[in-house]
Amino acid sequence: MTNTNNKEHSTKYQLICGMEVHAELKTASKMFCGCKNDPFHAPGPNTYTCPVCLGMPGGLPVANKIAVEWTIKLGLALNCKINLFSKFDRKHYFYPDLPKGYQISQYDLPFCYDGYLETSFGKVRIRRIHLEEDTAKLIHGEVNGQKASLIDFNRSSVPLVEVVTEADVSSPKMAKEYSKKLREIMRYLDIADCDMEQGGMRLEANVSLLETSNFKNQSSKGQVNRLELKEDQLPKYKVELKNINSFRFLEAAVNYEIDRQVSLLDQGETPAQETRGYDSVRGETFSQRSKESAEDYRYFPDPDLPPLHFTKAQIASWQKDLPELPDAIRARFISEYDLPIKVTEQLTTTQKEVKWIEEVFVVAQRLNIQPATIAQAIINKKITTTVEMEPLQVVEAYKQSTATESVDTDQLETVIRKVASENPDAVEKLKSGQQQLIGFFMGQIMRSLGKKIDPLQVKTELLKIITQL
Ligand code: ZN
Ligand code: MN
Numbered sequence: 001m002t003n004t005n006n007k008e009h010s011t012k013y014q015l016i017c018g019m020e021v022h023a024e025l026k027t028a029s030k031m032f033c034g035c036k037n038d039p040f041h042a043p044g045p046n047t048y049t050c051p052v053c054l055g056m057p058g059g060l061p062v063a064n065k066i067a068v069e070w071t072i073k074l075g076l077a078l079n080c081k082i083n084l085f086s087k088f089d090r091k092h093y094f095y096p097d098l099p100k101g102y103q104i105s106q107y108d109l110p111f112c113y114d115g116y117l118e119t120s121f122g123k124v125r126i127r128r129i130h131l132e133e134d135t136a137k138l139i140h141g142e143v144n145g146q147k148a149s150l151i152d153f154n155r156s157s158v159p160l161v162e163v164v165t166e167a168d169v170s171s172p173k174m175a176k177e178y179s180k181k182l183r184e185i186m187r188y189l190d191i192a193d194c195d196m197e198q199g200g201m202r203l204e205a206n207v208s209l210l211e212t213s214n215f216k217n218q219s220s221k222g223q224v225n226r227l228e229l230k231e232d233q234l235p236k237y238k239v240e241l242k243n244i245n246s247f248r249f250l251e252a253a254v255n256y257e258i259d260r261q262v263s264l265l266d267q268g269e270t271p272a273q274e275t276r277g278y279d280s281v282r283g284e285t286f287s288q289r290s291k292e293s294a295e296d297y298r299y300f301p302d303p304d305l306p307p308l309h310f311t312k313a314q315i316a317s318w319q320k321d322l323p324e325l326p327d328a329i330r331a332r333f334i335s336e337y338d339l340p341i342k343v344t345e346q347l348t349t350t351q352k353e354v355k356w357i358e359e360v361f362v363v364a365q366r367l368n369i370q371p372a373t374i375a376q377a378i379i380n381k382k383i384t385t386t387v388e389m390e391p392l393q394v395v396e397a398y399k400q401s402t403a404t405e406s407v408d409t410d411q412l413e414t415v416i417r418k419v420a421s422e423n424p425d426a427v428e429k430l431k432s433g434q435q436q437l438i439g440f441f442m443g444q445i446m447r448s449l450g451k452k453i454d455p456l457q458v459k460t461e462l463l464k465i466i467t468q469l
Pocket of ligand 2: 022132162
């Protein structure tokens, strides 16, 4: 595997990358029929099916209201505007996992548009979020010794949201952070499991490179401000890296693709407009097919599904229902509990964890223990905890871990003098100002005493005696 991670790419080119992420919503039933939406736990293939999701002629789809509501909530969480009038369209293409010959999707009036997600590398603008249906799953195997492709329709017509960004992603790491934050938001909203291995969340990156030497106003690193670029200044080609099922592979695939495109461009060639997959074993992207354009899909409004109208009041009430989101929680933890940012990030990975740790903080504060101290103890594994533990139990465990036994000053002095006489060199070094030897002495003294006593008491006594020696 080529290791292209973490290296600086040529400053002659700048990555121009947009993301398209699909995620399956975890509604109880499928998108356009009443079948159970649980493809990963079905008792067997083709158990959760009906004429609608099998694509039989005459099956009439009915839109899942919850899936629509969740898509709009995701849009609101990503600062999107909402189309008050929207509709479903048919997107035509042929493939065995799509027996209708079209996928029900949304074309020109997606539910959500014009939003953004903030990352540590900068803002990623969200172009649109639409709702569509997933396809059936093809299984390539063997039947009676013959190679065969089998179709499992349990996944057919599972609600699928697609989040499309502007090409604001400027590094492989930024692509990874964006995707992780998107998954986190969907999990906080409790609308999708985003299990990457099962295909519950699928990542796609559209990668091209901009030659920056032609531009004025470059930054010190030779980068051009993406927001100042006009559409016709963007690269004339786009390579779609499709169906990536891990954040790590995403970063590696974009890295690989940058190298591949740099060498083509350096030879005066333009990379072909195509779809590429990522081979995680070889660590390479590979060509799959050249890309269809929107015209090829013959989009038109689905005549079986009435258009949808929303009122401003409805959108406002969904906005009000949104839970507190990760970025807001982290900002609040930092200001309210005085937590360092790294600690905050580690204790807010799920909503359940946030609720739990905040209860721990409240109990701790009542007992005059700083939240930051107990948070550090949890992260540094000074105490073993799970989110199932009662908050009071956690605080008790913390108190026990810091409890010290008392020792009388005479006994302590005797031990310190004994340890000092056994280590004359170390005493000299400490006296000459080598502070790092304090730790060495503390360890020796504690071991001699055979109990855990207040380290501050030991240190004070130690320095008092040593300076007298
Ligand atoms: Zn069905
Ligand atoms: Mn799609």
